[in-house]
Amino acid sequence: MTDRYAVIGHPVEHSRSPAIHAAFARQTGQDIEYLKLLAPLDGFVAAAEAFRTSGGRGMNVTLPFKEEAFAYAGGHSERARSAGAVNTLRFDGDRVFGDNTDGAGLVRDIRDNLGVPLRDKALLLLGAGGAARGAIRPLLDQGPASLTLANRRPERALALALHFDAGLAACGFAELAGRRFDIVINATAASLEGEAPALPAGIYAPAALAYDMMYAKAPTPFLAAALAQGARTADGLGMLLEQAAESFLLWRGVRPDTRPLLAALRASLA
Ligand code: NDP
Numbered sequence: 001m002t003d004r005y006a007v008i009g010h011p012v013e014h015s016r017s018p019a020i021h022a023a024f025a026r027q028t029g030q031d032i033e034y035l036k037l038l039a040p041l042d043g044f045v046a047a048a049e050a051f052r053t054s055g056g057r058g059m060n061v062t063l064p065f066k067e068e069a070f071a072y073a074g075g076h077s078e079r080a081r082s083a084g085a086v087n088t089l090r091f092d093g094d095r096v097f098g099d100n101t102d103g104a105g106l107v108r109d110i111r112d113n114l115g116v117p118l119r120d121k122a123l124l125l126l127g128a129g130g131a132a133r134g135a136i137r138p139l140l141d142q143g144p145a146s147l148t149l150a151n152r153r154p155e156r157a158l159a160l161a162l163h164f165d166a167g168l169a170a171c172g173f174a175e176l177a178g179r180r181f182d183i184v185i186n187a188t189a190a191s192l193e194g195e196a197p198a199l200p201a202g203i204y205a206p207a208a209l210a211y212d213m214m215y216a217k218a219p220t221p222f223l224a225a226a227l228a229q230g231a232r233t234a235d236g237l238g239m240l241l242e243q244a245a246e247s248f249l250l251w252r253g254v255r256p257d258t259r260p261l262l263a264a265l266r267a268s269l270a
Contacts, residue, residue, distance in 0.1 A: 005251065006035040006051055008044070009062035016265065017060050020244045023264075024256040032252070044068045052091045058251045059089040060244070066130055073098025082164075083134035088247040099250055102131065103138030105243030106185070106213070106236075111142070113238045113262070116183065116209050118142035124176070125149050126197050127187035128156035131213055135187060136164055150176055152188070152197065173198050180205040184231070186212040186222045196221035204231040212236060217269045237266060
């Protein structure tokens with residue numbers, strides 16, 4: 001029987017996950033069906049349970065349900081626990097296992113696809129929401145020289161740094177003036193609003209990488225500003241693909257080869 005999976009969110013119509021997982025399934029010869037599931041804002045658990053009890057094997061979880069999915073899962077991976085959020089659910093009979101593959105997807109994209117090692121680098125992570133929180137442990141696991149958290153509201157970056165208890169520096173954007181970073185990751189929602197975080201000029205070290213978790217056909221305002229300062233730039237399309245591959249691995253025990261799929265995914269952007 002064909003195993004069923006779904007992406008659950010609100011909204012979910014825009015999701016590229018069904019196309020990505022269909023491509024993974026074709027490539028690896030796995031027999032799966034993958035649907036979009038729109039859950040009411042107050043109906044995540046009921047929708048997830050209905051899918052599970054009807055034979056569903058797993059789900060990807062997107063906005064705004066990642067924290068609810070964490071609470072729903074009975075067991076968690078270490079990376080889901082450190083993120084406090086779940087983007088991947090696996091159903092094993094009555095057991096609901098929660099994982100978070102976003103941070104691993106980010107690291108694989110930067111390190112393997114873009115060929116930029118994170119070890120011994122000065123990293124700057126912008127934002128203090130769910131995406132930033134999920135990225136911290138996987139970034140630290142790469143052994144960077146330093147990881148600085150900066151957020152529009154500095155107190156939220158500070159709270160995040162204290163939560164991780166790993167000696168992370170935290171500040172507002174203005175306090176970055178005079179500092180230099182090798183890799184700057186935008187995990188704010190500014191790009192969604194057509195804005196760039198208000199960063200001081202000169203934060204990019206020579207040959208620095210500016211990475212925006214958001215992806216779009218044209219460079220985001222953050223990436224456009226980084227390009228103007230001579231930084232190398234990349235958006236989060238590769239991260240999207242890599243977090244999906246990590247979910248597929250959790251479900252099917254086989255890792256798809258993402259390289260041949262990135263160009264087609266990029267071409268499909270409106
Ligand atoms: P949240 O809503 O949880 O966090 C929003 C963050 O953005 C806060 O730190 C907020 O700062 C900051 N922010 C919002 N607007 C601005 C602005 N105009 N200038 C500066 N900072 C701003 O969002 P998420 O963490 O869930 O998502 C963040 C981004 O990551 C989104 O663009 C999302 O699309 C992307 N993402 C990409 C993934 C991928 O696979 N490529 C996966 C997951 C997320 P403050 O605290 O001061 O309000």
